[in-house]
Amino acid sequence: MLQSECRLLRVLLGFICVLLMCMSAAPDLCGPLKTVRDSLNSTLRRRYMKMNFPINYTIQVHYEEVYRLRNISRLRNESLVELRDLQDLWVLVSQQGIKRILKVLPERHPTRRKYLSNLENLFRDFQVLYIQQNPRDEERELPESIQNICDKLRDPYYQGWKSVTPKSLLDNCYRSMLCLFKDCFSTEDDSYDYCEVLNRRKEKKTT
Numbered sequence: 001m002l003q004s005e006c007r008l009l010r011v012l013l014g015f016i017c018v019l020l021m022c023m024s025a026a027p028d029l030c031g032p033l034k035t036v037r038d039s040l041n042s043t044l045r046r047r048y049m050k051m052n053f054p055i056n057y058t059i060q061v062h063y064e065e066v067y068r069l070r071n072i073s074r075l076r077n078e079s080l081v082e083l084r085d086l087q088d089l090w091v092l093v094s095q096q097g098i099k100r101i102l103k104v105l106p107e108r109h110p111t112r113r114k115y116l117s118n119l120e121n122l123f124r125d126f127q128v129l130y131i132q133q134n135p136r137d138e139e140r141e142l143p144e145s146i147q148n149i150c151d152k153l154r155d156p157y158y159q160g161w162k163s164v165t166p167k168s169l170l171d172n173c174y175r176s177m178l179c180l181f182k183d184c185f186s187t188e189d190d191s192y193d194y195c196e197v198l199n200r201r202k203e204k205k206t207t
């Protein structure tokens with residue numbers, strides 16, 4: 001009697017373990033990404049990235065740290081570039097952009113304390129999950145265009161800096177995210193193409 005109960009318990013435990021393994025094997029990327037999206041909404045971007053800075057304030061970044069829809073559509077045209085490469089690039093560029101802005105902010109600046117530090121953590125959480133779910137294929141060689149961009153992003157002797165507003169970095173980060181991770185966002189409004197490069201006037205309206 002006792003023995004059969006034990007066996008039942010063992011079967012049950014085994015079943016639970018398998019269930020847990022299945023669940024952890026496919027963590028949901030969209031959850032953490034939606035949290036990132038909520039933190040990047042237009043109200044918060046305007047408040048913390050524009051109103052908290054002097055008018056027309058700019059910071060210096062690498063050209064490659066400007067990653068817009070136009071870049072995505074250009075890179076997509078190259079046959080060897082996969083969506084995965086473009087997503088990797090987004091993760092890298094976004095985190096580097098946040099670091100650039102943090103670098104110019106004093107310790108007690110409200111944008112740092114109330115917004116950007118938290119956003120940096122959200123990105124880190126997302127990245128951990130993202131890498132876990134998309135382990136890098138060490139065998140695969142990156143397409144040349146992507147490799148070039150990565151090299152320039154990491155180049156410590158970089159020349160030729162570009163001035164951008166802090167807000168524009170996060171605006172681009174937000175728009176590229178909606179395009180590159182469409183599957184997480186498209187159900188909410190199927191008719192809208194997040195990757196469409198809008199003209200200037202329309203683009204302004206959406207921010």
Ligand SMILES: *[C@@H]1O[C@H](CO)[C@@H](O)[C@H](O)[C@H]1NC(C)=O
Nearest residue numbers: 038039040041042043044045
């Ligand atoms: C953005 O998020 C903040 C805080 O959650 C919220 O108060 C605000 O209404 C949101 N804005 C938009 C445009 O969704």
Ligand SMILES: *[C@@H]1O[C@H](CO)[C@@H](O)[C@H](O)[C@H]1NC(C)=O
Nearest residue numbers: 053054055056057058163165
């Ligand atoms: C900010 O930049 C805009 C456009 O370049 C310019 O028209 C405006 O005068 C600038 N404002 C200040 C306060 O420098």
Ligand SMILES: *[C@@H]1O[C@H](CO)[C@@H](O)[C@H](O)[C@H]1NC(C)=O
Nearest residue numbers: 063064065066067068071149
């Ligand atoms: C995006 O395009 C701009 C302008 O053409 C270029 O300077 C920048 O390096 C590109 N960014 C990336 C990540 O490829």
Ligand SMILES: *[C@@H]1O[C@H](CO)[C@@H](O)[C@H](O)[C@H]1NC(C)=O
Nearest residue numbers: 070072073074075076077078
């Ligand atoms: C992508 O390629 C198509 C056809 O090859 C071309 O019509 C289009 O202008 C290209 N787009 C970009 C952004 O280079």
